[in-house]
Every structure is written in structure tokens, then in C-alpha cells.
Amino acid sequence: MSKYSYEFKKKVVNAYLNGEGGYKYLAEQYGVPSHSKVKLWVDNYKSFGDDGLKRSRQQVKYSFEKKLFVVELYLSSEISYQDLALQEGITNPSMIVDWVNRFRAAGPDALRPRRKGRKKILDKPDNNTQNKPLVESPVDTSVEHVKELEDELLKLRIENAFLKELRRLRLEDEAKMRERRESSAASEDSSN
Secondary structure, three states: OOOOOHHHHHHHHHHHHOOOOOHHHHHHHHOOOOHHHHHHHHHHHHHHHHHHOOOOOOOOOOOHHHHHHHHHHHHHOOOOHHHHHHHHOOOOHHHHHHHHHHHHHHOHHHHOOOOOOOOOOOOOOOHHHHOOOOOOOOOOOOHHHHHHHHHHHHHHHHHHHHHHHHHHHHHHHHHHHHHHHHHHHHHHHHHO
């Protein structure tokens, strides 16, 4: 269940839009623990209208391509989760956080849709195939074939190492950007 009702959110947003105070002031006035929550409500209202404040009862399914596009957009730019969500029409920025974390942990395949429910362990045995002898297929062990497979394996290892290095560099860049943002925010706070 949602902690804040639609009516409450609308009341806070209207107070902001009517100029009754800023995000921090209204958060304190209405007992909202974080001013960023008030900002999120205001931004959602400005972008999506009343629907941005209502809790959606239907679960929106995003395609693998859309998820991958959003994650790559986040990783390649300095945009915040909230701004990216508004830009892409996603009302819940934490969904993007989840996608990015899953992508970092397991790569693009982590964003693919997963089947729900219990996994099928055993199929029912088929009476027709039970009594048939297994037919062995010949394996090509020629020198040329083995050489081709070794070359392909080497190429795949090189590609894998390249992609791992690329991911490591991307994460390093991201950490440096985060440090710069934090240090610039800290310097702005100390100058004010």
C-alpha cells in the first residue's frame, strides 16, 4: 500500500505551485521526511498531470531494448535517475536504479524478461523414445577443424577481455564523475 494518498500528494503539489513555500519548507510543513519526495511529486505532476501522482495499479512492462537504452543513456551521460525517468516517461526512478544495478552486476542479459514461477525440472518420459538406442554422431577431429575452433576460442577470449576492460573503465569514469559532483556540491555548500 502506498504511504501517501493521491489527495495528500495533490495538496502538497498545489501548495508548491501556489507559491506557499519551497520543497524543504513544504516537506517540514506536511511531515514528509525528504524534500526530494516533494520535488519528485511536483516533477511528476508537471510531466504527467494527475496520473503522475496516482499509484498505478497496472504494472507497466518495458521491453529489453527500452531498458538497455535507458541504462546506456544513464551510464553515458551525467543525468540523474529522476531527470532520466521524466525524460523517458517512467514515473518511478527507482526502477531505473534497479536496472542499472542489475546491468552492472550481470551485464545486459540481466535486463531480459524472466519467466515467473517454478522451473520445470523433469519432463514426462516419452514411451516411444525410451526403447530406442542412442545414435552416436561422429565428431570432426580433423586438424583443420581443431585449428578453427582454437582460433575462434582465442578471438572470443580477446573480445571478452576487451569488454571487461571497457566495463571497468566505464565504472572508473562514473566514480570520478560522482566524486567531482560531490566535491563541487561540497564546495558550493561551503561557499554559501
